[in-house]
Amino acid sequence: xxxxxxxxxxxxxxxxxxxxxxxxxxxxxxxxxLELVPLPLAWAVYEAGGTLGYVYxxxxxxxxxxxxxxxxxxxEIAVTGNDGLVGISLFMGGESTPSRxxxxxxxxxxxxxxxxxxxxxxxxxxxxxxxxRYTQALITQMAQTAVCNRHHTVEQQLCRWLLLSxxxxxxxxxxxxxxxxxxxxxxxxxxxxxxxxxxxxxxIISYSRGKITVLDRPKLEQRVCECYAVVKKEHDRLFPQTKxxxxx
Amino acid sequence: xxxxxxxxxxxxxxxxxxxxxxxxxxxxxxxxxLELVPLPLAWAVYEAGGTLGYVYxxxxxxxxxxxxxxxxxxxEIAVTGNDGLVGISLFMGGESTPSRxxxxxxxxxxxxxxxxxxxxxxxxxxxxxxxxRYTQALITQMAQTAVCNRHHTVEQQLCRWLLLSxxxxxxxxxxxxxxxxxxxxxxxxxxxxxxxxxxxxxxIISYSRGKITVLDRPKLEQRVCECYAVVKKEHDRLFPQTKxxxxx
DNA sequence: ACCGATATGTCCGTTAACGAACATACCGTG
DNA sequence: CACGGTATGTTCGTTAACGGACATATCGGT
Numbered sequence: 069x070x071x072x073x074x075x076x077x078x079x080x081x082x083x084x085x086x087x088x089x090x091x092x093x094x095x096x097x098x099x100x101x102l103e104l105v106p107l108p109l110a111w112a113v114y115e116a117g118g119t120l121g122y123v124y125x126x127x128x129x130x131x132x133x134x135x136x137x138x139x140x141x142x143x144e145i146a147v148t149g150n151d152g153l154v155g156i157s158l159f160m161g162g163e164s165t166p167s168r169x170x171x172x173x174x175x176x177x178x179x180x181x182x183x184x185x186x187x188x189x190x191x192x193x194x195x196x197x198x199x200x201r202y203t204q205a206l207i208t209q210m211a212q213t214a215v216c217n218r219h220h221t222v223e224q225q226l227c228r229w230l231l232l233s234x235x236x237x238x239x240x241x242x243x244x245x246x247x248x249x250x251x252x253x254x255x256x257x258x259x260x261x262x263x264x265x266x267x268x269x270x271x272i273i274s275y276s277r278g279k280i281t282v283l284d285r286p287k288l289e290q291r292v293c294e295c296y297a298v299v300k301k302e303h304d305r306l307f308p309q310t311k312x313x314x315x316x
Numbered sequence: 317x318x319x320x321x322x323x324x325x326x327x328x329x330x331x332x333x334x335x336x337x338x339x340x341x342x343x344x345x346x347x348x349x350l351e352l353v354p355l356p357l358a359w360a361v362y363e364a365g366g367t368l369g370y371v372y373x374x375x376x377x378x379x380x381x382x383x384x385x386x387x388x389x390x391x392e393i394a395v396t397g398n399d400g401l402v403g404i405s406l407f408m409g410g411e412s413t414p415s416r417x418x419x420x421x422x423x424x425x426x427x428x429x430x431x432x433x434x435x436x437x438x439x440x441x442x443x444x445x446x447x448x449r450y451t452q453a454l455i456t457q458m459a460q461t462a463v464c465n466r467h468h469t470v471e472q473q474l475c476r477w478l479l480l481s482x483x484x485x486x487x488x489x490x491x492x493x494x495x496x497x498x499x500x501x502x503x504x505x506x507x508x509x510x511x512x513x514x515x516x517x518x519x520i521i522s523y524s525r526g527k528i529t530v531l532d533r534p535k536l537e538q539r540v541c542e543c544y545a546v547v548k549k550e551h552d553r554l555f556p557q558t559k560x561x562x563x564x
Numbered sequence: 565a566c567c568g569a570t571a572t573g574t575c576c577g578t579t580a581a582c583g584a585a586c587a588t589a590c591c592g593t594g
Numbered sequence: 595c596a597c598g599g600t601a602t603g604t605t606c607g608t609t610a611a612c613g614g615a616c617a618t619a620t621c622g623g624t
Contacts (some may be wrong), residue, residue: 145459161449165376201409211393214462254466
C-alpha cells in the first residue's frame with residue numbers, strides 16, 4: 069500500500085518482476101494474452117496431480133507451494149510472489165506435479181493461457197530464459213527448505229517464513245493465523261504460538277487474531293537461520309536488481 | 317554386475333537412460349562429444365558456487381546433491397544415477413548453484429562439454445525436453461526430501477535412502493559407511509547405527525564395515541515412508557519405461 | 565600374529581517438538 | 595450487549611533425536 073498501486077484498477081503486468089524483465093518487443097507481444105485475475109485467499113491455483121490451464125504471474129499476491137501427505141499433514145516447500153510465476157510444470161514438461169499451490173496472501177496476478185506460454189517458450193526467447201532462471205531460484209529455495217526442516221528450530225523457521233513473506237508484500241503487515249503458519253511450516257500450532265510469543269516479547273513483531281505486524285525487521289534478520297540469506301542471495305544473483313528494471 | 321557390463325571397456329552411453337531416450341539422429345550427433353570418465357568415490361563433481369565445465373550422465377555411478385551449512389553439517393537433497401544428469405544449472409541459466417555434487421557410489425559416466433550442451437539445448441530439440449523433464453523429476457525428489465525431513469523418522473528415511481540408492485545400482489549391495497549415510501541424511505551417526513540395527517535384526521539388511529546388503533527388499537518397502545513411492549511414481553510418470561528404450 | 569585405523573555398538577543426560585486437553589481472549593453478528 | 599466462533603495461551607506427559615563419551619569389533623598391512 070505504500071506504493072499505492074495495489075488497487076485492481078492500478079495493476080500493471082510489470083509489477084511482476086519476471087514480466088518486467090522482458091524486452092519491450094517480447095512484452096508487447098505477450099501483453100494481449102495477459103489477463104488480470106484476482107487471487108483470493110486460500111484459493112488453490114492448482115491441485116496435486118491436476119493439469120494447469122494457465123501460468124500465473126503474481127503481482128500483489130503470494131502463492132505457497134505445498135506438499136500434502138497421506139495423513140493430511142503438510143509442508144510448504146516454496147513460496148512465490150511478484151518475483152516469479154506459478155505453474156513451472158507446464159514448460160518443464162510434466163504438465164502436473166505432486167504439489168498443490170495455494171494463495172497465501174490475497175491479491176492480484178496476471179495469467180497466461182498454457183498454449184500461449186508453451187508456444188512462446190518453445191521459441192527459445194527471453195521468456196524461456198527468465199522462466200528457467202526463475203525455476204533455478206525456486207530449486208534453491210526448495211533445497212534450502214529441506215535443509216532448514218532438518219536442522220533448524222521452529223522459531224528460526226518462523227523468522228525465515230516471515231521474511232520470505234515480507235519480501236513479497238508492499239507492507240510490513242501480513243494476514244495469517246498461527247494455525248495456518250503451522251500448516252505451512254509443517255509444525256504444530258502450539259509451536260508457532262510459542263515462537264511467535266518470543267518474538268512479540270522481544271518487540272520484533274506484534275500480532276492479534278490473524279494480523280501480524282513486523283516492527284523490527286533488522287532484529288528479525290538477526291534471529292533467522294542462514295537459510296533465508298542463502299535463498300535471497302541466490303535469487304539476487306540470478307535476478308540482479310538494476311535501476312532500469314524498477315523504473316522502466 | 318548382474319548385467320555384466322560395468323567394466324569400463326563395456327560401457328555404453330545408452331546405459332544412461334536420458335541418453336538412451338534420444339532418437340538415433342540426435343544420439344549420433346552427440347556421440348562424438350560424449351566422453352567416458354571414471355567417477356571415483358567421494359569426488360566432487362562440482363562445488364557450491366563453482367562453475368561447471370561439463371554435464372555428467374552417470375551410467376554405473378551414483379551422485380548425491382548436498383547442501384553444506386555454515387557449521388559444517390550437511391543434508392542430501394537429491395540423488396542421481398543412470399536415470400539423469402548432473403549439472404542442471406548449466407542449462408537452467410544460473411551457471412552455478414549453492415549445492416555440491418559428490419560421488420556416492422563409484423562408477424562411470426559420460427560427460428559433455430558445457431558449450432556443446434548449451435548449443436544442443438538452445439536448439440530446443442529432444443535433449444532439451446528430456447533435460448527439463450528430468451529436472452522436473454528432480455524437483456519432486458527435492459520437495460519430497462523436504463517433507464520427509466520434516467515428518468519422518470530416521471529409520472524411515474534410511475529405508476528411503478537405501479531404496480533410492482538400490483534403484484540406481486545393478487546389485488543389492490552398496491558400499492557406504494553409516495557415518496557417510498548420516499552425513500547424507502543430515503542426522504547423527506548413532507541414529508543411523510540404531511536404525512540399521514533394527515533393519516538387520518529384522519533380517520532386511522546385513523552389513524559390516526561399509527558394505528550393506530539388502531536381503532529383503534519387499535520388507536524394506538513396507539517400512540519406508542510414502543516419500544519413496546511418490547518420487548518413484550512421479551519419475552515413472554515422467555519417464556515411462558517402454559521395452560523399446562531398454563532394448564533399443 | 566599383531567597393530568593401528570576405522571567401523572560399529574552402547575551408554576548417559578538433555579532438549580525440541582509432539583499430541584492432547586483445556587483455558588482464556590477477542591471479534592463480528594444478531 | 596450477549597453470544598458463538600475463532601484465535602491464542604498454557605499445561606501435562608511422552609518421544610525422537612541430539613551431543614558427547616566411551617567400548618568393542620573388524621579389516622588390511624607389515
